Amino acid sequence: xxxxxxxxxxxxxxxxxxxxxxxxxxxxxxxxxxxxxxxxxxxxxxxxxxxxxxxxxxxxxxxxxxxxxxxxxxxxxxxxxxxxxxxxxxxxxxxxxxxxxxxxxxxxxxx
Amino acid sequence: xxxxxxxxxxxxxxxxxxxxxxxxxxxxxxxxxxxxxxxxxxxxxxxxxxxxxxxxxxxxxxxxxxxxxxxxxxxxxxxxxxxxxxxxxxxxxxxxxxxxxxxxxxxxxxx
Numbered sequence: 001x002x003x004x005x006x007x008x009x010x011x012x013x014x015x016x017x018x019x020x021x022x023x024x025x026x027x028x029x030x031x032x033x034x035x036x037x038x039x040x041x042x043x044x045x046x047x048x049x050x051x052x053x054x055x056x057x058x059x060x061x062x063x064x065x066x067x068x069x070x071x072x073x074x075x076x077x078x079x080x081x082x083x084x085x086x087x088x089x090x091x092x093x094x095x096x097x098x099x100x101x102x103x104x105x106x107x108x109x110x111x
Numbered sequence: 112x113x114x115x116x117x118x119x120x121x122x123x124x125x126x127x128x129x130x131x132x133x134x135x136x137x138x139x140x141x142x143x144x145x146x147x148x149x150x151x152x153x154x155x156x157x158x159x160x161x162x163x164x165x166x167x168x169x170x171x172x173x174x175x176x177x178x179x180x181x182x183x184x185x186x187x188x189x190x191x192x193x194x195x196x197x198x199x200x201x202x203x204x205x206x207x208x209x210x211x212x213x214x215x216x217x218x219x220x221x222x
Contacts (some may be wrong), residue, residue: 031208042214050208079192098142098205102153
C-alpha cells in the first residue's frame with residue numbers, strides 16, 4: 001500500500017512565524033503535490049514537484065515556497081504565516097494511471 | 112476554464128443505494144476519479160475510470176461515465192453508516208500535472 005505521511009495533524013502558529021509542513025511518501029513516486037482545502041472551495045493546488053529539486057507553481061503559490069531535496073520528501077514553507085493561511089493542507093504523490101495518493105492532512109491555525 | 116461540479120449534500124437511509132453525481136467541462140479529460148474524505152482525514156482514492164470506459168464496478172461501487180454529457184456518477188450499493196463522508200469527483204487530462212476537483216458531496220447515511 002502507498003503511504004503518504006505528513007509531519008503534523010494539527011499546528012497552531014502565530015502571524016509572522018515561518019512554518020514548515022513536511023510530507024513523506026514511501027513508493028518512490030516522482031511527482032508530489034501540495035494542496036490546501038477550504039470549505040466551499042474544494043482543493044486548490046499550491047505547488048507540485050516532478051523530480052528532486054524541480055518544482056512548478058500551482059494555482060495559488062503566493063505566500064508559499066517548497067523544497068524537494070530528496071525524492072521521498074516534499075516540504076511546504078510558509079515564509080511569514082498570515083491568518084488567511086489558516087486551512088487544511090494536503091500532500092499527495094502520484095502513482096500509476098495518474099492516480100493521486102493523499103496524506104492525512106495538516107490542519108493549520110494561524111493566530 | 113475547466114470546472115467540476117457536484118451537489119453539496121445527499122442523505123440516504125442505511126441499506127439503500129446512494130448515487131452521487133458529477134459534471135465536468137474539460138473534454139480532454141482522460142481519467143476521472145472518486146475520492147472519499149472522512150472527518151479530519153485526507154482523501155482516500157476509491158476508484159477511477161478511463162474516459163474510454165462507460166462503466167466500472169468494484170464490489171459495492173459502480174462508476175458510470177457518460178462522456179457525451181460529461182457526466183460521472185458513483186453508485187454505492189447497500190449504503191452503510193460507515194459510508195458517511197465527503198465524496199470528491201476529480202478529473203485529469205493525463206498530460207499535465209493538473210487535477211481538477213469538485214467541491215465535494217457530503218453523504219449522510221441515516222440509521
